[in-house]
Amino acid sequence: MIDHGIxxxxxxxxxxxxxxALASPTWQREVWLDPDRFEDLDYTVRxxxxxxxxxxxxxxxxxQSLRSEEEVELMARLGTAYGAVQDAVGAAxxxxxxxxxxxxxxxxxxxxxxxxxxxxxxxxxxxxxxDAGRGGTAGAGPGPGAGPVVSGTDGGTTGS
Numbered sequence: 679m680i681d682h683g684i685x686x687x688x689x690x691x692x693x694x695x696x697x698x699a700l701a702s703p704t705w706q707r708e709v710w711l712d713p714d715r716f717e718d719l720d721y722t723v724r725x726x727x728x729x730x731x732x733x734x735x736x737x738x739x740x741x742q743s744l745r746s747e748e749e750v751e752l753m754a755r756l757g758t759a760y761g762a763v764q765d766a767v768g769a770a771x772x773x774x775x776x777x778x779x780x781x782x783x784x785x786x787x788x789x790x791x792x793x794x795x796x797x798x799x800x801x802x803x804x805x806x807x808x809d810a811g812r813g814g815t816a817g818a819g820p821g822p823g824a825g826p827v828v829s830g831t832d833g834g835t836t837g838s
Contacts (some may be wrong), residue, residue, distance in 0.1 A: 679746045679747065679748055680746065680747070681741050681745050681746060681799065681802075681803055682741035682744075682745055683741055683745065683747065684741070684742070684743065684745060684803075685741055685742050686730075686742045686743050687707050689730040689742065689743035690729070690730075690743045690800075692725050692729070692730045692743075693725065693726065693730050693731050693743050693744075693796070694793070694796050694797065694800070696722045696725040696726050696730075697726070697756070697789050697792050697793045697796060698789075698793045698797075699722050700722060700726075700756070700760075700785060700786065700789035701785075701786060701789035701790040703777070703786055703794075706719070706773075706777055707777065710722075710773045710777075711773060711774060711777075716756070717748075718773055719773040719776055719777075720773075723760070726753075726756070726757075727757070729800045730743055731744065731753065732757075733753050733754070733757030733760065734757045734761065735754075735757075736749075736750045736753035736754050736755075736757070738752050739753075741797075745796075745799045745800075745803065746795075746799060748795055748798065749792070749795055749796060752791055752792040752795055753787070753792060755788045755791075755792075756785065756788040756789055757790055758788075759781070759784040759785045759788040760785050760788075762781050762784070763776055763779045763781040763782055763784075763785055765794075765829050766775075766779055766780075766781055767779050
């Protein structure tokens with residue numbers, strides 16, 4: 679898989695934790711349902727659909743906050759899963775209604791798969807950056823002559 683780099687690394691720093699939060703039912707219940715915490719489902723949705731990506735149409739974010747076509751595809755799956763729950767419970771439903779929805783497990787599963795790929799791709803990019811002697815910045819794309827980035831979670835091998 680080709681690493682398109684990240685033109686907006688600060689955006690990615692919001693996207694990855696939001697996806698990880700969607701992949702963790704424990705986090706959702708302990709943090710989102712705690713009225714003393716800032717983060718909730720609405721915040722997470724704003725990150726992934728409005729501010730730093732668009733899970734409904736993620737392709738324009740390739741090379742911006744998403745590294746690979748696989749990330750785009752998985753983000754779209756997450757957007758579809760979330761949209762189905764939102765349609766079922768209503769956009770104004772409270773967080774606990776979303777979390778208790780029969781379709782929520784599909785959101786968690788889609789987010790978990792995407793989280794694996796996001797983190798694996800970032801780790802590979804960081805490793806390549808370090809190996810190239812560029813100081814290891816996670817936002818850097820692959821160096822000149824670098825092979826394709828493969829998530830390692832789809833059964834592929836890493837090219838170099």
